[in-house]
Amino acid sequence: MTLRLYDTNTRQVRDFVPLVPGCVSIYLCGATVQAPPHIGHIRSGLNFDVMRRWLGYRGYDVTFVRNVTDIDDKVIAKSREFGIPWWQIAYANERAFNDGYAALGCLPPTAEPRATGHVPEMIEMMRGLIERGHAYASEGNVYFDVKSYPDYLELSNQQLENLLQPEGEGETGKRDARDFAMWKRAKEGEPSWETPWGRGRPGWHLECSAMAHKYLGRAFDIHGGGIDLIFPHHENEIAQSKAYGDDFAAFWVHNAWVTMSGEKMSKSLGNSVLVSDMVQRWRPIVLRYYLASPHYRSMIEYSEESLREAETAFARIEGFVERAVERCGAVDPAPEVPLAFAEAMDDDLGVPQALAVLHTAVRQGNSALTADDKDSAVARLAEVRAMLGVLGLDPLDDFWAGGSRGDDLHGVVDSLVRLVLDQRQAARDRKDYATADAIRDQLGLAGLAIEDTPSGPRWTVNQ
Ligand SMILES: [Zn+2]
Incomplete structure (x- = not known):
């Protein structure tokens, strides 16, 4: 069986074949640490955690890089508003994100590079792009010349003629209004770094191109992020990296949002959906089940009612596990998940279909307990634990059952x-x-x- 994934670039589900046999390299665009995370922010990390666990189950050695964007307009604005250094805002929120990922059982990344730690790599990339005629410095900014890269906008399937490039403040001196900023000229009182083109700070897109190159090399398997990143962020990353000479990502995988009343969840909704608040009101394992159950490409329309439904569904699974252990004793997870579960996961990480297989096994296990058929109950429990383990949801796993949640x-x-x-x-x-x-x-x-x-x-x- 081969894993098949939906690739945004080719707009189809296709066979996943890693560049290096036995190894998978993933770059996921991580948090811009301007505020603590709500559950919509954590969904991306969670969806890719499930992907990573499935690849691990399939025997791959996974390298997972998730960056931290620790400098941007909003971080600087907050630093002004509260009168504290930009890095203090960034670091406090970075910790809040890490707490959120950890609370919901996401495995830590192989590397978690911060943008501001990679200015030399960014300068190197800009120098290379200027030498090759793909970028130019102007009025202290450095821009990418979009007309120099013929495949620009392939990922988002747009035409250059119709493009409206979102423009940041202070982006003066462009040769073409559609060119995008790789580096921004320093403004009075803002953090800045020295470059051959003057002092300034990184543009968002350049950070990811430079860090992916540093940690994963010229080519890697999967680049991920939320669907809102397809344009301009990922489109601009591709232009920079490919024009620089990298092959860059072989697959582009994008997760959908958590919505409220059909809109992307945003900070303006207040604190009610902050992960730090949610984990006080809901068990973290239930939140994980809620966010991981729908297909990663389906929107989740948030409501307390849908969360309660998830809680009930998970209680059915957990209830079987508890009863089976009480009656039959501890049972290790089966070495392999049932075939139908594996087929669902291999089909573009079809978690909803995989969960249907899991719930069927739970029903069969409950029937076996009722009939006092211990052999069958033990077999179902082993299977259920194997399936839950792949999804990071096994309540008997040390992470949930042991001391990791503070109830040591x-x-x-x-x-x-x-x-x-x-x-x-x-x-x-x-x-x-x-x-x-x-x-x-x-x-x-x-x-x-x-x-x-x-x-x-x-x-x-x-x-
Ligand atoms: Zn990125």
């Missing part, structure tokens, strides 16, 4: 409660029911509910 005391409390429950069992064995009931009542006062199951007593914290 769970293991200690569990040992203590088991000790008390053993005392209760000993009292029952000697038919001292008064003591047994008293122990149960004491645990109840401590906020613990005890349920007797065929595999022994089970405790939960009363909500």
Whole structure:
């Protein structure tokens, strides 16, 4: 079986064949760290985390680079507004993004380069492009000459004649209004770096071309980002990198947005959808299920109701896992996921179809438990855990079950409660029911509910 991916550039789903056998290199445009993330920002990182886990399952050695744009107009504006240095704004928000990715179970990238750490690489690229006649310096800015690159606008399928290039402030001295800025002249009181063409700061597009070249070389497998980045950002990255002599990305993969009332989720909606706020109101594993369940190319229209539906759906999966472990004991994930699940994932990361396979296995597992067919229940549990693991959603994985969420005391409390429950069992064995009931009542006062199951007593914290 071969993984097939939708490639924005060729506008079709096509076979994914890595440039280097056994290895996959991915560059994902990361955050512009001007504000803390809402769930719409994290969706991209999450979709690509699922892609990366699937490629890992398929046996590939994945190099995953996700950059940080730590300087831009909005970062500078906030620095002025709050009277603190630009890097303090950028770094605080970078940490908030990393907390958000980590809370939702995204694996850390192989490298996470910051734009401002790569000015020498950007100067090198501009120098090369000027020498080859693709760029020019003018009035302290450096522009890319779009007419010098014939394949410009292939990704977004536009015509140069009709192009309206979004223009940044202070972009003077262009030869053609459609040329775009690679480097911006320094303004009074703004952070700036020295270049052969004067002091200034990087343009957004140049950062990614320079960092992809540095970390992934002249050619790499997959370039990703949200659909809003196709133009101008990715189109301009391609022009710079290819004109510089790089082959650049073999595949272009774009994820859809989280929308509210049909509009792209934005900061103006306030704090209600900030990841830091959402993880207080919803379990992070449920948020991950909610954001990862739809196909990555489908919009998610956000609502509390749809989140509750996701919570219910995930509870069905989790309930089976818990009951099966109680009845049959711990079971490792199966070494392989079911064929139908793999086929769905290989078909452009078809998570909705893959989840249908998973839910079927959960139903079959529940039926097996009801029929007291332990062999079948164990087999379904192993499969379900394997499928959940690929999606980063296995509740028994150390990440969710262990100390990574700050509840490292769970293991200690569990040992203590088991000790008390053993005392209760000993009292029952000697038919001292008064003591047994008293122990149960004491645990109840401590906020613990005890349920007797065929595999022994089970405790939960009363909500
Ligand atoms: Zn980028």
